[in-house]
Amino acid sequence: MDAELAQIGPRLRAARREHGWTLEDLATRAGMSVSTLSRLESGKRQASLPLLLPLTRQLGIRLDDLLPVTPIDPRVRRTVERRDGMVIAPLTLEHSPVQTYKVTYPATEAAPAPRVHDGYEWLYVLSGRLRLALNDHEHIIERGEAAEFDTRMPHSLSATGDGPAEVLSIFSASGERMHTHGAP
Known part of the structure; x- marks a missing residue:
């Protein structure tokens, strides 16, 4: 705390010098x-609120601007979830404006029932083959391919029957809630 003060x-x-002002x-x-x-x-004089407020007002800065920025830990340390055979690994901090996950889908012969919800999704297949059922059409997304879609269209995601698929998925907030936490 003393180092910050x-x-x-x-x-x-x-801040004073940025304005080109003298002490006077x-x-x-x-x-x-x-x-x-x-x-x-x-x-040589301890800062106090009554002294700093008129100075910051004149300088057009906030009190926070006089304090060092507290470094945050940028590492993502969120729990990996397992649900319905999927492994869902969060890759962004919990309060990020966009959520990103690495999802491993288990091999399956049939696509799950399609869902519709608010949101938008972008995905990239890291390994395996992903079945994207979208608006009554089935698309096979291969390793190295990407797809994006409006989640208000009926859709479902699953690996094909030949093995699991690892996918990077980026969701808008409402799409993230549906895909990673399940239907309400």
């Missing part, structure tokens, strides 16, 4: 003494 002064100084310019605009602002920027 120590960055307030240099960030304040940088900003101090006058913020209604404080030049020495107070100088001590804030040099870290």
